[in-house]
Amino acid sequence: MTDPKLRDIERKIDSGVSLDRADGVAMLQTQDIHTLGRLAKAAKERKSGRDVFYVLNRYINSTNICYANCRFCSFAVDESKERDRAVRMPSDEVFAKALETGINFNQIHIVGGHDPKQLTLDYWLPLMRRFKEALPHVQLSLFTAAEIDYLARRHRLSYDAIMGELHGAGLDNINGGGAEVFSPRFRAAVCPNKVDAAHWLEIHEVAHRRGVASNATMLYGTIETLEERVEHLIMLRESQERSPGFNAFIPLAFHPDGNELSSHGWTSGLDDIRMFATARLMLDNVDHIKAYWMIQGLKVCQVALAFGADDMDGTHGSTDEERIYHSAGTRSGQYVDDREFRRLIEEVGYVPVRRNSTYDRFPHDWAPPNHGVPEVKQALRPSASTPPAGKAVGAPHDRVSAAAEDAVGAPSN
Ligand code: SF4
Known part of the structure; x- marks a missing residue:
């Protein structure tokens, strides 16, 4: 030492x-x-002993239309100025995207912009119920606290009331985004139009009291000081004491392409590794630290497993829908094969464990039973199971054959 x-x-x-x-x-x-x-x-x-977790999931950014103007954001689009970049998926498209490569997944993760035409209860509640009916084995990990704050203000509902609506429609987990850095100085300079720290924390605490789990994040690598990073972690730790329910903390490294803070450049590998280790040691009441391959890349995330992280996030399926970090320059692909997760985890000397949002465990080869929902069968026509070419990260095998394994009727344990 x-x-x-x-x-x-x-x-x-x-x-x-x-x-x-x-x-x-x-x-x-x-x-x-x-x-x-x-x-x-x-x-x-x-x-978590020798265990390191991963999830078979689907990741979708259902709209990139947003007027909050966060300065670090490369994803948001002003619909009136950049019509060709604007994405606003009808709910049928979101549903079909989720099923693009089969039904063998345990989480659907969706976040998007503050889109006045999509971020409404009229859009989301029926879609959530549809997912729950068609895919009862899939947990809904939807929205960030920033989106829920927008929804609550838009519908003039309290946080508790909006959470009651979302929970009633099947919300299992709130994603950890929107936290950025809690410092008022940071938020005033970088994201003044987004939910403030106190309300971000309140939304998560309300969710936890209603039985909805959540994750937490921090965006690091721009104008924040090291003291502000640590203060952020302590505020999360204190929130977890007041209202437990954060399952995982995810350090999000800033990506510089195409946004107003690009002069800050990329974070370094050492900064990333210190961030994982510091988070693990500061957050003694949060069970999991996630090394999210989309952000720091698979290689840094594998190293992070030796520095306190115990989760590599999810496969993302083989859709082409992660836009937030791909707009900002990530060199990661769009999905990772679950066999690649297992290989990387075992190489570090740990035991890979398949999970869902709330860390229930599944055998690696678990598959859902064929429940015969007609619209699921329709969505799984053979032509819909073919993944886009050239998007895989570390896929050691033909992805089409994996998709076929995922199809309705695959053997279940
Ligand atoms: S970070 Fe989120 S809230 Fe901010 S501009 Fe981008 S999409 Fe909108």
Whole structure:
């Protein structure tokens, strides 16, 4: 150990004392990356042992139309100015996209812009019920707190009332986006038109009290200070104490292409790794730290598993629908084969575990029973199962054959 501050931090951890602001900043600054990794890896193993999680999911950005004008955003489109880039999917299209490569998945993850014509209860409640009826094995991981704040204001409903509507229609989990950095200084400069920190936290706490789980994120790598990053983590930890329900924290590295903050460039690999380890050690009451391959890339995320992360997120299916990070320059593809997740996890010496949004476990080869819903059968015509060419990340096999395995009627355990 070459950094004496890490020795003090280790003593606190051994005594069960939560780490404070100074500890967090010290970890984000340390050059003793090996000791930091050892501490974070031990913390991960106390939480989840040898397990590392992944999910077979579908990821869709149903609309990119948004007028919030966050300065880091490369995704949002003003419909009146960039009509050719604007996407607003009818609900039938969202449903069909989710089924493009079969029904063997356990989560559908959808987020989008603050689109006045799509972000309404009239659009979402029937679609959510349709998913639940057709795909009862699939958990709905929909919206961010920013979208829910927009919905609540638009329908003049309290957070509790809007959550009651969404939960009643089948919402299982709220996505962690929209948190950015909680600092008022940051939000005033970067995302002044988005839900503020207090309301972001309140929405998640209301959801948790209603039995809806959620995740949390932080966007790092722009104008925030290290102190503001640590303060963000502490605010999440305190929120989790008040109203438990955050399953995972996901550090989101800033991507610079096509937005107003592009001069900040890409985060470095060391910054990413310190961020994973620091999050693991600061958030002692959050079970999972997610290394999301779409953001930091598969290789950094594999290394992150040795620095406190215990989740690699999901396959995304083979649709072509992740737009947020692809608009901002990610070099990641659109999906990862689940066999590739297992290979990467096992190479680190851990045990891959298939999960859903709420971390229920599934055998790797689990498949849903054929429940015979006609519109699901219709959506799974053979021609609809062919994935786009050249989009895979690390796919070790022919994706079409995997899609065929996913079809209705596949053997179930
Ligand atoms: S980050 Fe979200 S809320 Fe902000 S402009 Fe982009 S889509 Fe809109």
